[in-house]
Amino acid sequence: MVNTKDAPRSVVKRLPVYLRILDNLIRRDVDIISSSELSEETGFTAEQIRKDLAYFGAFGTRGKGYNTSFLRDKILSIIGLDKLTNVIVIGAGHLGIALSRYTITKNPYVKIVGIFDNDPKVVGGNILGVPIYHVDEMEKVTKDNDVKAAIIAVPAEYAQAAVDDAIRSGVKVFLNFAPTKLDVPEHVFIHNADLSIELQSIIYYAST
């Protein structure tokens, strides 16, 4: 059974880690991997890995381990990355552009179909071939490409408006880099990736 949707957030956050390891193994022509070897590679315990996978089904072979390609495909399908996933980036400042470049060049499985800004100086340009549109065009681009996910990289004061626009255009999930709390309806999912907060929170562990 795939896509149970009630898996704990903590489990879902580990799935892409497994995915990356499996991609590396497949590239190195490794066919079979055990949970204890995966534990080595990921730093998670072997039991945890087996439990994580068990939320979605029984993908291994007792006595042997997991077939790397088979498990990779299962995880892709669980996450929803088996079909092409179109994403937009809102904000074409330094951070938005760097995040776009990074995602375009480094992230398999997702495709950025547009970057949005309201500054006429950048609208009309492109980043590695991906057009920068005016925010007014968001609804059209988003609907034409069936976009369900957005990266928010605008200043805090514009972030709520950006999210509201995107939700109106059908976007369901957000990766938010703006340093502010965003109010969204129940059915919308937001993951905050606030760089200042993450940096400050590690400072706590720097003394002694």
Next chain:
Amino acid sequence: MVNTKDAPRSVVKRLPVYLRILDNLIRRDVDIISSSELSEETGFTAEQIRKDLAYFGAFGTRGKGYNTSFLRDKILSIIGLDKLTNVIVIGAGHLGIALSRYTITKNPYVKIVGIFDNDPKVVGGNILGVPIYHVDEMEKVTKDNDVKAAIIAVPAEYAQAAVDDAIRSGVKVFLNFAPTKLDVPEHVFIHNADLSIELQSIIYYAST
């Protein structure tokens, strides 16, 4: 009592959120705030906020609430941001530069004292006045400035070497943007902020 060091990670991650809200309130000349008002602003429950603060002491006044400036100062001191915190960025590619600019302009309480790379084309330059050094100079710069925290923004294949160098230079905590697992000694703290993984993990919530 300040700086108990055994507070749960989950609590520590919320402290900078409180800090930001308090800074905003102080800027708007709000002197007193209750846990339920803080709950409004943060999205965390009032009980949780009170419990979080209680790990470190009793900072409020029963019947009234918390004095914003007093609480801000306490939290700064708990995190260790009361004294100036010097940070380095390793990697001067697009992402490293964007993260540097962002931190320099948007992050109060921390100061970037150097950006490191091994590409002679960028070494010698600067970002908003912060010099880009060759990685060979890391130990000197880090020790001269008592740097305890680093942001890793190099490609995956260089990340382990970068971290090893930094640890040798006395760095204790890392914010890692490289898409790879890093092995570090027990006493070193790493927080992974892998953009591909965070993006992929939210896609899970995009269907239906």
Next chain:
DNA sequence: CATTGTGAACGGATTCACAGCC
């Protein structure tokens, strides 16, 4: 017989409910 899959035990974090105090 090695390794998966899983119920049970455990532990840590959140929520509840109220006592304590300004």
Next chain:
DNA sequence: GGCTGTGAATCCGTTCACAATG
């Protein structure tokens, strides 16, 4: 009276230990 501070209860995720099985 109202809000903080906190023990108790609960919830949830991780670890343990072992039964199931290719």
